[in-house]
Amino acid sequence: MAENLDPVFQIQRVYLKEASLEQPNSPAILLEQEQPSVDIQLGVEATPLAEGVYEVAVTATVQTKIKDKTVFLVEAKQAGIFEVRNLPEEQMGPIMGIACPQIVYPYLRSNVADIVQRAGFPPVHLAEINFQAMYEQQQAQQAQQEGSRIITN
Numbered sequence: 390m391a392e393n394l395d396p397v398f399q400i401q402r403v404y405l406k407e408a409s410l411e412q413p414n415s416p417a418i419l420l421e422q423e424q425p426s427v428d429i430q431l432g433v434e435a436t437p438l439a440e441g442v443y444e445v446a447v448t449a450t451v452q453t454k455i456k457d458k459t460v461f462l463v464e465a466k467q468a469g470i471f472e473v474r475n476l477p478e479e480q481m482g483p484i485m486g487i488a489c490p491q492i493v494y495p496y497l498r499s500n501v502a503d504i505v506q507r508a509g510f511p512p513v514h515l516a517e518i519n520f521q522a523m524y525e526q527q528q529a530q531q532a533q534q535e536g537s538r539i540i541t542n
Contacts, residue, residue: 394475397441398484401470403493405500406446410508411462418460419509425453425460429515433523435485441474445489447497451505451513463504463513467497486524494518 412418432448446468453460471489473481502512 396476397472397474398476398488399472400492401442401472403467403469403496405465405496406468407464407466408500408504409462409464410504412460412508413462414458414460418455418458421455421460423455425455427513428452428454429513431515431518431523433486433490433520435489438470441472443471443473443485443489445469445471445485445493447490447493449497449501449515451501451515453510453513461505461508461510463501463508465497465501465504467493467500469493482528483521483524486527487520490518490520494520 428451430450434446434448436444436446438444446466448464448466451461451463453462469489469492473484476484498515502514506512
């Protein structure tokens with residue numbers, strides 16, 4: 390019997406892997422009238438779990454400050470388990486760096502807004518992300534770093 394070689398892309402599960410909230414300067418900082426600054430960092434990582442099965446995680450770190458004091462710090466990691474089989478190797482990078490994060494990210498946005506709101510603050514709504522542009526930028530940076538390594542060696 391011939392093996393089925395049709396391409397497979399399936400979501401097995403989406404879940405909140407980690408979440409933390411810190412308010413190190415509460416309650417005093419809550420009395421401040423000044424508008425806090427907001428810094429948001431995002432990251433994407435893909436990890437093989439088994440043959441054709443991968444975990445893709447999107448991490449958000451949201452830090453708000455008034456002057457040099459932290460109002461709150463939220464770190465959350467939303468992950469998904471994906472079955473990806475019978476795809477050409479050159480498609481795997483874009484699948485792991487673009488398609489999977491686009492599926493996981495809306496859950497992360499919702500969870501971050503919920504955590505912040507439950508902590509007593511107005512919700513922080515993470516902006517929509519163009520994962521394709523982010524992936525292409527990372528690829529360009531890697532190519533540039535590899536090029537500079539070749540020159541310096």
